[in-house]
Amino acid sequence: MNSKTSNNIATGVIYVLVAAVIGILVFLLGYILWTGIPHISWHFLTSAAQSFRAGGGVRDQLFNSMYLLVLTLIISFPIALGSGIYLSEYAPNNWFTGLIRTAVEVLSSLPSVVVGLFGYLLFVIQFNMGCSILAGAIALTFFNLPLLTRSIEESLQDVSQLQREAGLSLGLSRWKTITGIVLPAAVPGILTGIILSAGRVFGEAAALIYTAGQSAPTVNYGDWNPVDPASFLNPLRPAETLAVHIWKLNTEGVTPDAAAISSGASAVLIVVILLFNLLARMLGNWMYKKMTATR
Amino acid sequence: MQNYSFDDTHIIDMPLEKVLTTDNLQVFYGDNHAMHDATLEFPRYRITALIGASGSGKSTYLRCLNRMNDRIATVKGKIMYRDTDINSQNINVYEVRKHISMVFQRPNPFAKSIRENITFALKRNGIKDKNELNKRVEESLKAAALWDEVKDELDKSALALSGGQAQRLCIARCVAMKPDILLLDEPASALDPISTAKIEETLQQLRKNYSIIIVTHNMQQASRIADYTAFFHMGHVLEFDETEKLFTNPQIKATEDYISGNFG
Ligand SMILES: Nc1ncnc2c1ncn2[C@@H]1O[C@H](COP(=O)(O)OP(=O)(O)O)[C@@H](O)[C@H]1O
Numbered sequence: 143m144n145s146k147t148s149n150n151i152a153t154g155v156i157y158v159l160v161a162a163v164i165g166i167l168v169f170l171l172g173y174i175l176w177t178g179i180p181h182i183s184w185h186f187l188t189s190a191a192q193s194f195r196a197g198g199g200v201r202d203q204l205f206n207s208m209y210l211l212v213l214t215l216i217i218s219f220p221i222a223l224g225s226g227i228y229l230s231e232y233a234p235n236n237w238f239t240g241l242i243r244t245a246v247e248v249l250s251s252l253p254s255v256v257v258g259l260f261g262y263l264l265f266v267i268q269f270n271m272g273c274s275i276l277a278g279a280i281a282l283t284f285f286n287l288p289l290l291t292r293s294i295e296e297s298l299q300d301v302s303q304l305q306r307e308a309g310l311s312l313g314l315s316r317w318k319t320i321t322g323i324v325l326p327a328a329v330p331g332i333l334t335g336i337i338l339s340a341g342r343v344f345g346e347a348a349a350l351i352y353t354a355g356q357s358a359p360t361v362n363y364g365d366w367n368p369v370d371p372a373s374f375l376n377p378l379r380p381a382e383t384l385a386v387h388i389w390k391l392n393t394e395g396v397t398p399d400a401a402a403i404s405s406g407a408s409a410v411l412i413v414v415i416l417l418f419n420l421l422a423r424m425l426g427n428w429m430y431k432k433m434t435a436t437r
Numbered sequence: 438m439q440n441y442s443f444d445d446t447h448i449i450d451m452p453l454e455k456v457l458t459t460d461n462l463q464v465f466y467g468d469n470h471a472m473h474d475a476t477l478e479f480p481r482y483r484i485t486a487l488i489g490a491s492g493s494g495k496s497t498y499l500r501c502l503n504r505m506n507d508r509i510a511t512v513k514g515k516i517m518y519r520d521t522d523i524n525s526q527n528i529n530v531y532e533v534r535k536h537i538s539m540v541f542q543r544p545n546p547f548a549k550s551i552r553e554n555i556t557f558a559l560k561r562n563g564i565k566d567k568n569e570l571n572k573r574v575e576e577s578l579k580a581a582a583l584w585d586e587v588k589d590e591l592d593k594s595a596l597a598l599s600g601g602q603a604q605r606l607c608i609a610r611c612v613a614m615k616p617d618i619l620l621l622d623e624p625a626s627a628l629d630p631i632s633t634a635k636i637e638e639t640l641q642q643l644r645k646n647y648s649i650i651i652v653t654h655n656m657q658q659a660s661r662i663a664d665y666t667a668f669f670h671m672g673h674v675l676e677f678d679e680t681e682k683l684f685t686n687p688q689i690k691a692t693e694d695y696i697s698g699n700f701g
């Protein structure tokens with residue numbers, strides 16, 4: 143076999159594999175959207191879920207997912223940023239750093255159910271938080287931290303060593319070089335990392351079933367006081383998310399239209415995640431342009 | 438490659454005012470003894486070229502002079518600048534680098550606007566006055582012969598500049614800090630001949646106010662712009678003399694072979 147034929151065969155095989163991946167993706171997305179979108183309506187997005195009757199919506203679940211996501215990012219981003227900067231810029235190449243990297247690796251491969259049960263035992267039971275958004279956000283932080291740390295570390299590493307040398311050679315300290323030159327140059331990458339991880343968090347169910355809970359009590363969207371039990375911002379109330387709602391509808395849903403609502407909710411979930419991804423790219427590009435010119 | 442004796446050296450005493458001297462400078466990358474005994478004296482307001490084959494230790498040596506080898510290599514010996522050994526432990530390296538600034542082989546503008554590439558370090562060093570900042574931007578860009586090309590697009594991204602422009606911006610960025618000494622490590626090796634010529638012209642201008650040490654493996658370049666030249670070979674400085682003398686009448690066999698192209 144000459145090199146031309148073998149090259150053709152290899153290319154052919156690669157094309158087939160790529161086609162298979164795209165095919166699976168298109169099928170899944172298509173199926174979910176095809177079966178789900180007909181059930182989405184303004185009413186569906188803006189009314190509360192029903193326990194027994196048909197015609198419920200996903201308003202609270204959708205909001206809970208968003209709120210949980212925001213809380214999770216508020217907790218996990220600073221930690222991930224700190225560890226990402228440490229790992230990329232300061233960590234010496236020794237056994238201790240290796241240990242940290244392995245720990246991050248292990249954390250990222252923990253099954254989310256395990257994270258959820260751990261959160262349940264520690265926060266919900268031991269710390270008496272009850273099933274709450276906060277407990278869920280902490281569980282999701284465990285789940286999110288490794289990926290986010292990794293992506294921040296990689297974004298920083300992607301910034302050329304030449305940039306650091308340039309900063310140092312102008313008499314800037316390492317810290318000023320990192321915060322003023324390396325970090326801004328890494329912002330598009332970091333942003334993409336955040337939004338991609340947000341997609342994962344948004345779709346997560348297993349870690350939340352026993353932490354954020356499976357009930358969506360009616361809350362008052364006009365009450366902006368986070369310590370008020372009825373407020374929609376209260377982090378200590380239980381909060382069923384969209385993904386948990388879908389799981390629940392499919393396991394123990396008793397409303398007559400459980401299947402329809404589940405399809406609709408799945409489509410909403412997918413659309414939101416797609417939007418996140420789109421946003422990630424647009425924002426990344428925009429930030430990059432913005433940063434490289436004087437404001 | 439032919440073996441040249443490392444004991445056979447010709448290093449003149451600097452007759453002019455000295456801006457920087459190194460005394461028995463040695464560099465180790467772990468076990469790799471990359472620089473042996475470099476003892477050189479650099480003149481003020483002149484251009485000194487460091488030449489030698491690739492891997493001979495030119496960059497290694499140059500990077501010691503503003504402590505860019507910290508954390509990378511072990512540097513022994515003395516670097517005297519204004520009666521201070523700036524290679525000693527308790528020296529504030531950031532302060533050193535404000536006086537001795539470096540331009541690298543590959544242009545490395547920040548991912549910021551042209552203006553901010555210059556003002557960034559100035560601001561971080563406490564210069565807040567708008568007028569002063571604008572003045573420095575203009576002065577340094579003029580000094581680097583870039584002003585006419587970019588004066589209308591100072592707020593555009595520096596990443597859009599051509600390689601030659603970017604390199605001149607990097608020179609301007611150093612100049613804006615008003616250092617004493619400019620170190621340049623093959624600043625034109627990644628550039629086309631026209632950009633190279635512009636850089637050389639720029640250096641000739643800067644020579645009036647700055648002491649310049651430039652690494653180059655382009656001997657024509659060295660002979661065109663440098664007042665003094667040092668020849669490096671396998672981690673040793675074998676010859677240091679006025680450029681004219683070193684190129685027309687080298688005292689060391691290795692230098693002669695290198696400049697006549699009979700090397701290795
Ligand atoms: N960062 C480094 N780590 C280890 N060895 C290095 C490093 N930089 C340079 N060296 C070694 O030091 C020697 C001199 O290299 P260098 O100073 O780059 O030479 P030149 O600039 O003259 O081409 C070479 O043997 C090179 O392998």
Ligand SMILES: [Mg+2]
Pocket residue numbers: 495496497
């Ligand atoms: Mg070099």
